[in-house]
Amino acid sequence: xxxxxxxxxxxxxxxxxxxxxxxxxxxxxxxxxxxxxxxxxxxxxxxxxxxxxxxxxxxxxxxxxxxxxxxxxxxxxxxxxxxxxxxxxxxxxxxxxxxxxxxxxxxxxxxxxxx
Amino acid sequence: xxxxxxxxxxxxxxxxxxxxxxxxxxxxxxxxxxxxxxxxxxxxxxxxxxxxxxxxxxxxxxxxxxxxxxxxxxxxxxxxxxxxxxxxxxxxxxxxxxxxxxxxxxxxxxxx
Numbered sequence: 001x002x003x004x005x006x007x008x009x010x011x012x013x014x015x016x017x018x019x020x021x022x023x024x025x026x027x028x029x030x031x032x033x034x035x036x037x038x039x040x041x042x043x044x045x046x047x048x049x050x051x052x053x054x055x056x057x058x059x060x061x062x063x064x065x066x067x068x069x070x071x072x073x074x075x076x077x078x079x080x081x082x083x084x085x086x087x088x089x090x091x092x093x094x095x096x097x098x099x100x101x102x103x104x105x106x107x108x109x110x111x112x113x114x115x
Numbered sequence: 116x117x118x119x120x121x122x123x124x125x126x127x128x129x130x131x132x133x134x135x136x137x138x139x140x141x142x143x144x145x146x147x148x149x150x151x152x153x154x155x156x157x158x159x160x161x162x163x164x165x166x167x168x169x170x171x172x173x174x175x176x177x178x179x180x181x182x183x184x185x186x187x188x189x190x191x192x193x194x195x196x197x198x199x200x201x202x203x204x205x206x207x208x209x210x211x212x213x214x215x216x217x218x219x220x221x222x223x224x225x226x227x
Contacts, residue, residue: 033215040123042219043158043202058214090157094206094215102146102165102206104215106157 006107019078021110023091031094032074036087081114119218126224135188135221137203144205147179147186152200198225
């Protein structure tokens with residue numbers, strides 16, 4: 001059974017703290033994504049990675065960074081958390097178009113509250 | 116870039132049929148996907164259309180017309196458990212990195 005695992009389901013952090021959200025997939029997918037989801041705004045892409053050590057900005061990268069040291073792991077980093085980063089964060093992965101398959105697999109989500 | 120438009124909310128009764136439309140503006144994409152998300156959960160894959168036409172998977176069907184930049188998700192024999200948000204998504208063909216863009220989602224409310 002394919003799996004995308006997010007390390008933390010619920011977090012509460014203080015303003016200014018550094019926050020790490022970890023995501024691991026076991027499907028050998030090249031492409032991994034971090035989205036945030038807010039009511040009325042849908043899923044917005046923060047960053048994505050198409051290969052190890054490669055990263056590209058999505059639509060809302062400000063205040064975030066990412067790390068992809070291994071193919072299976074994609075981490076989202078909030079260098080200095082702010083209250084407007086309170087949200088639900090979703091990690092996802094998908095294989096490359098040339099490999100066939102167009103199903104994106106999501107993790108269970110990480111609910112982050114910044115106080 | 117891409118943009119996808121869907122209605123924000125649709126209501127229906129148990130046993131009915133409902134259609135959720137998705138119109139898009141994109142210069143090129145691999146196909147149109149649909150995802151279901153229950154409150155508090157992660158989105159899960161429902162259907163994918165690479166080619167024009169209708170794809171049927173049980174009670175759910177999805178349709179794509181590239182010439183009309185339009186697709187829809189059709190849910191038949193609605194059940195209470197179908198109350199959820201539904202997202203359409205496209206996989207960009209032009210960026211080289213093949214990102215995924217989602218619509219803002221349609222909340223389906225099924226009543227008895």
